[in-house]
Amino acid sequence: MKPHFVLCDRCLEPIESRADLVSTLVRLRPIAFHNACFVDALKDRSRRGMSAYPINSVSTNVSVALGCIVCLIGFAITHVWLFLIAAMVGPAIRAWSWWLFERHLDN
Numbered sequence: 001m002k003p004h005f006v007l008c009d010r011c012l013e014p015i016e017s018r019a020d021l022v023s024t025l026v027r028l029r030p031i032a033f034h035n036a037c038f039v040d041a042l043k044d045r046s047r048r049g050m051s052a053y054p055i056n057s058v059s060t061n062v063s064v065a066l067g068c069i070v071c072l073i074g075f076a077i078t079h080v081w082l083f084l085i086a087a088m089v090g091p092a093i094r095a096w097s098w099w100l101f102e103r104h105l106d107n
C-alpha cells in the first residue's frame with residue numbers, strides 16, 4: 001500500500017503528526033494545516049471562508065458531544081426530525097476530517 005501524505009494547504013509541506021495537524025473548514029470542506037500555518041492563515045486573513053475553529057480539537061469534540069445531546073433531547077421532547085439531522089452534522093464533519101487526515105498520521 002502506498003504511503004499517504006497529508007499536506008499543509010498553506011506551505012504544501014507534509015504534516016508529520018496529529019499533534020501538528022489543524023483541520024478546519026474552508027468553504028465547507030475540511031482543509032489541513034500545520035499549527036503555525038493555521039495561525040498565520042488566521043492572522044493574514046488570506047483565506048476567505050475559513051473557519052477560525054479547528055475541527056480536531058478537544059473543545060470541538062466536547063462542543064459536538066454537547067450539541068448532539070441537546071439535539072437528541074430536543075427530538076425526544078418535540079419529535080421534530082430536524083433535531084436528528086442537526087445532531088448528525090457535527091459528528092459527520094468530525095468523521096470526515098478524521099477520514100481525510102487523521103487516520104493517516106501517527107500520534
Ligand SMILES: [Zn+2]
Pocket residue numbers: 008009010011012013033034037
Ligand atoms: Zn504548513
